[in-house]
Amino acid sequence: MFSHAESLLVHFRHAEELKRAAVNYPHIDLNPRQLCDLELLLNRAFYPLRGFLNQDDYQSVLDRMRLADGILWPLPVCLDISDQTARRLAPGQKVAINDEEGFMLAVLTVGDLWRPDKQREALAIYGSDDPEAHPGVRQLLENTGDWYVGGDLEGLHLPPRYDFKDLRLTPAETARRFAQNGWRRVIGFHTDDYLHCAHREMLLRAAREHGANLLLQPVVGLEHPGNLDHYTHVRCHEEIVRKFPGQMAMLGLLTLASRGAGPREALWQAIIKKNFGCSHFLVADNHADPFACQPERGPFYPPGAAQELVRGHEAETGVVMVPVREMVYVEDRAQYLPRDEAGPELAIKTISSAELKRRLTHNLAIPDWFSYPEVVAELRRAFPPRSRQGFTVFLTGLSGSGKSTLAKVLLVKFLERRDRPVTLLDGDIVRRNLSSELTFSQEHRNLNVTRIGFVASEITKNGGIAICAPIAPYEESRRANRELIGRYGGYIEVYVSTPLTVCEQRDRKGLYAKARAGKIKGVTGITDPYVPPSHPELTIDTSDTTPAEGAQEILLYLAEQGYLP
Secondary structure, three states, X not given: OOOXXXXXXXXXXXXXXXXXXXXXXXXXXXXXXXXXXXHHHHOOOOOOOOEEOOHHHHHHHHHHOEOOOOOEOOOOOOEEEOHHHHOOOOOOOEEEEEOOOOOEEEEEEEEEEEOOOHHHHHHXXXXXXXXXXXXXXXXXXXXXXXXXXXXXXXXXXOOOOOXXXXXXXXXXXXXXXXXXHOOOOEEEEEEOOOOOHHHHHHHHHHHHHHOOEEEEEEEOOOOOOOOHHHHHHHHHHHHHXXXXXXXXXXXXXXXXXXXXXXXXXXXXXXXXXXXXXXXXXXXXXXXXXXXXXXXXXXXXXXXXXXXXXXXXXXXXXXXXXXXXXXXXXXXXXXXXXXXXXXXXXXXXXXXXXXXXXXXXXXXXXXXXXXXXXXXXXXXXXXXXXXXXXXXEEEEEOOOOOOHXXXXXHHHHHHHHHOOOOEEEEEHHHHHXXXXXXXXXXXXXXXXXXXXXXXXXXXXXXXXXXXXXXXXXXXXXXXXXXXXXXXXXXXXXXXXXXXXXXXXXXXXXXXXXXXXHOOOOOOOEOOOEOOOOOXXXXXXXXXXXXXXXXXXXXXXXXXXXOOOOO
């Protein structure tokens, strides 16, 4: 059913005609997640799709994991747009599809426009409609446009990528290399994590058992090429591939916007691997589970469900499901064995992802049995000890709670240390210099806070200290900042919990008095809500704590966590 079809990129002459005609077309500028989908549509990794799903295909995928014509396809690939964009489009219309900078990549012929039932989609795809329970649900409900547009694509260019160009192989190029190497049986390995000795042993055992070669495809979809972690991820995989004998393994990057949809996503990935020329696919018992790397939260999907679904469709996909067998280091034998073969009498050793991160951030030894020196060297380059990392202290609380005073004391204390550059991003200062055009609506308040978060993330990424002191009344923008900044260094949220009554007594700006008198609106705590943080690192009430004492509490916490030597 699946084959290596031509890409959707049109021939040069037709491409020039499309470009000239597209001057008069409306356009849609894609975000990074949409660009990933577009690339895999254009290079045919998403074969048999010829564009973004129309409504009939979308509904059929939700209901029965098939396109409307019955072809197996487990996840919707839809182009979400805003209300404003939807009003400019109509079925049959040609639309220029651009990247974030306005460079045209393709032309979409609009098939359908519709407003999806996102709750229904979430339940069908993720098994939940609770954004707090599943990050994919939160992405769908909070960060996805209210309209979908479907239709066929004519491609002009793949999204430009300037990094690791020799590893960014299309399905056709990958299959061609397999043929040139004489590979007929190839196990595809989909990974978005770092690989160590146990992974190599697991892959070697699978290759021997199935008489196959290996395609390692690390996901590089949403990690921006400007981020150090992106390069570290690929360099570590290059080192791992060098540890395989002869021409056993090949490395290729996959630009995929992962969904975390568990069994459905595992089957989706199996189809993608087939399009890249693989005959087999390694599937973990918690494959594509959003919490696979967070054992303390437990799996979201039933263990083994992904393997069962992929195995059940082997005849239709043409891909053999190969179960991942966890390998553990047996100290008595100085070798790796499958966990199910290591009896209770044998002493086994493992290091969890959390423990590895702890050792890296505290500059502790990582044993040779766990990982290769070359891989460890790359990881240490990307993840220095916390005492050399940048971090953000994010103070949130009501106006008059003492945030700004605490921030100023911290600024002086950090400057006295002279070990990192320090920047204070006070709420009022940012409003005046970065967000002067914004109102005090919930949307604009969140936008102001995420702007602060973006600046803080750049400071943190480059090894500095950012001190932020906005009111930040809503959890969604604070959570977005935590997710963004936490990728580059430390994020310490401090809830300045001073009660409203105390804040009103202080009222240095007169805001509360004016709000009580009905002279102004949009004052947090009076006419607008303040949602307290759900899991702050520290809570400080300045009604019975001096600024010096509050700052000292924060400094002690930072020292305890290893950020201050």
